[in-house]
Amino acid sequence: MYRIIGADGREYGPATAEELRQWIAEGRVNNQTRIQAEGTTDWKTLADYPELTGGTPPPLSPSPARPAAHVPNYLVPAIFATLCCCLPFGIPSIVYAAQVNGKLSAGDIAGAEEASRKAKMWFWIAFCLGLASNVIGGIIYGLQAAALTHHRWQ
């Protein structure tokens, strides 16, 4: 397993050798990327890890690797909102979460960020409506219970 410093300065990983080879192919990792093997403390470059390059050093990239895309898909909040009785508005949140992952894997970062924003928006709509309906429902239930108790006492 390896960790890397992306071009955005953030740390990514731990990733398997397989994933690292994928990142090299995508241009996210190049000769300038600093890489740390798990269990070591040194940050090295690809040249020091022949197991990642198949023995041959990768071609020198003319530009630094572009920032690794990390667009939150809000899938966990979306599922939470859907299952906690805010069903109708949780569903679009899950739909947009699926679009985030779909557009990310297609390389459409801008589209993924747009879908991410919508997933977040629908989660908050579902959450607030669910909360409001439960509070109102709780008050009505409480009033009914109080009225019933009062009635019995009469």
Place this chain on the structure above:
Amino acid sequence: MKAVTPHRFVVAGTIAAGTAFVFAALNPLSWRVFPRCVLHSVTGWYCPGCGTTRALVQAAHGHWLAALRLNALTLVALPVIGVLWVTGRLDRLKPTWIWALLVVIVAFGVLRNLPWQPFTLLAPQP
């Protein structure tokens, strides 16, 4: 690509341990402090998440069969989703799987409201 997320272990572990502890120690079934589902109160329908709280209480007491009969979907899905989230796989899940999850949730919600056997087994058992 996944960012380093050691805090997810802490968050998931705290939620799981906290829920198990509170539900096992306090038996909220007898407390009536938990909100009643408004959808169920108004329409009488069972939503896909209906029975989750009661299922978790039963599970915390080791009554797995009773827990499954209250809400089989969330009892199975919660640990799976938790593990996928902690390991970062949820962030890169193929859209097909997310669509499948959505279909399962909606189908579960529809089927458990059908008044015939065997679908009635999916409805929360009192």
